[in-house]
Amino acid sequence: MRLARRCQAAHLRSLEAGIAAIAHRLAQPIGAKGSKKAPGGYRSRREWHAKTRRLHVLTDRLQRERVDFEAGRVHVVRDGKRLLTTRHHLAAAQLTETQWRERWQAERWFLQADGESGKRYGNETIQLTPDGQVSIKLPAPLAHLANAGHGRYVLAARVCFAHRGQEWADRVEANRAVAYRIHLEVARGRWYLTASWQHQPTTIIPLQAALAGGVIGVDTNADHLATWRLDGHGNPIGNPRRFGYDLSDAAGHRDAQVRHALTRLLHWARECGVAAIAIEDLDFAHDKTREKHGRNKRFRRLISGMPTGRLRARLTSMAEGAGISVIAVDPAYTSRWGAQHWQNPLTSRTRQTTRHDAAAVAIARRAQQYPIRRRTPPPPHDQSDRVGHRSIQAEPCAAGREESRHRTPDHAHDAPSPDTARTRETSAPNTVRGAPVQLTFTG
CATH class of the missing domain: 3.30.420.140 (YqgF/RNase H-like domain)
Known part of the structure; x- marks a missing residue:
């Protein structure tokens, strides 16, 4: 029922969105161009007229759905659409009318009960012990059919879970909530019991x-x-x-x-x-x-x-x-x-x-909170670094992020050692091209 209500609410939102889109486009001139955020007008007078009629159809449909939603009424049949289609194509499905009727009734032969933490084995209505014994709490009108104490009916068959059986056993022994559903599989002629539970809220880590x-x-x-x-x-x-x-x-x-x-x-x-x-x-x-x-x-x-x-x-x-x-x-x-x-x-x-x-x-x-683009614009000209792309894929504290230039060996030029301070002393103003400049090194 809750799923049907959510689907009904989603259908209402879809109808409202469709009506709003049609009303907006009808208000635009015919042939008006749209933008990325809003569509334009319709392309022809014929399409405009057809959408006008569709607007009235959607409006009437929205009113009916709102009345059902406010009244809490949903129109749903369990597994009805697929089985109904199969009913009209029995030869293609290789089924007889009797076999189809069995499947139709089997979809309504089920028993399910939600669990509750703190109850014995996590469920008061349908109890499943760790050794696989199934018992059902009968209602008051059927209490005379009980074959065990406290108005319970114990099934003769034993149940085991091949998938996540150990996880289920841990929850049952701790009396944590487990929901069960008993249903009939017509194709195999067997009854199945399905267990489901909800995990704890996801732990948020930094x-x-x-x-x-x-x-x-x-x-x-x-x-x-x-x-x-x-x-x-x-x-x-x-x-x-x-x-x-x-x-x-x-x-x-x-x-x-x-x-x-x-x-x-x-x-x-x-x-x-x-x-x-x-x-x-x-x-x-x-x-x-x-x-x-x-x-x-x-x-x-x-x-x-x-x-x-x-x-x-x-x-x-x-x-x-x-x-x-x-x-x-x-x-x-x-x-x-x-x-x-x-x-x-x-x-x-x-x-x-x-x-x-x-x-x-x-x-x-x-x-990772990194920009999607691979490179940043190059830095401006200066004396210590020339134009060149720098990577921003590493964090600011990572070594080698700026990809510094290779060190030039000392023998490649006659520059002094890095520890030597260099000063320049200029002589008289030089007006002749090629005149020497006097340099003094102090150490």
Whole structure:
């Protein structure tokens, strides 16, 4: 129910954003050019008329959704859309009507209960002992069906967890909250029990401590994660790495693909000895509406396919268990400036650096609080130093940061030793070219 309410609130925000975009463009003259911050008018009178009608449709839809939201009413059916589509294509799904009906009913045959810390084994309604015994607290109308004391029904089957079983056992023995869900898997004909719990809030450590061993920059894309490792001075180390995923299947498959990509990323960070991962703080919630980007369906499909929210939540929880810090940085101009300052210098005959790899370097340097550009303007002319580029990739206290000039050997010229003071004594005014100048050395 809470998830449905959040989706309903997100749908309301999407409708409001679409109505505001259409109203703004309708107020502009036809053919007016837009800017980077605001779109212009519509290109033709025909499009203006069509958007006027769409504005009325969205306004009516927004009013209906607001009435449902204020009344606390949501229109949702558990796993209804996918199963409904399968019902109209039974031959393609290789199912009979009876088999489909079993799946439809199985989606509603489940029992779940949230845990509570301090209760016995972390859950009062569904209790699971460390040795795998499951018991359910029956409600008062069903108390006569109990086969154990205190109105509980003990199942004959035993349960064990192959994944994170030791972590679950530690929580149960400490009487910490654990939520359970019992559901039927029709394809296998088995009942399954799923346990879930919430980790403690992430511990915040100082930024300098997290960046002491370097950082890995992560550029999020629609089908892969482009990463590059940087040392403590902001210099790229080794070659970039890519972790791909496929988001073209069902929700469970997409979630598994994201989880697998993040697992490989965290394993690589452990191998490198890096304790921090830098990622962009992306949010396309207001950019997915078609009213903002108009007919650019390809771009809207691209940003809608990026799993920004799911990836950020997964990375935070998985990195906490791995002991790796996550640094969220501002995503502004990382791809553009990364390609401008890092793509060509990092490209060689054996390595073709892409725009996404360069963006990963820019993200990591921004997390290290270094500027993205590689060089500063040269210093002005003076007697001690001439024009030359100076690196700003190292900290001010690092040795060799200014890259001082090579020392000239003494035998290269007839200059005195550094410890010898030199003074100049001028004689009478010289008006003849080539007249000698009297020099006196005092030691």
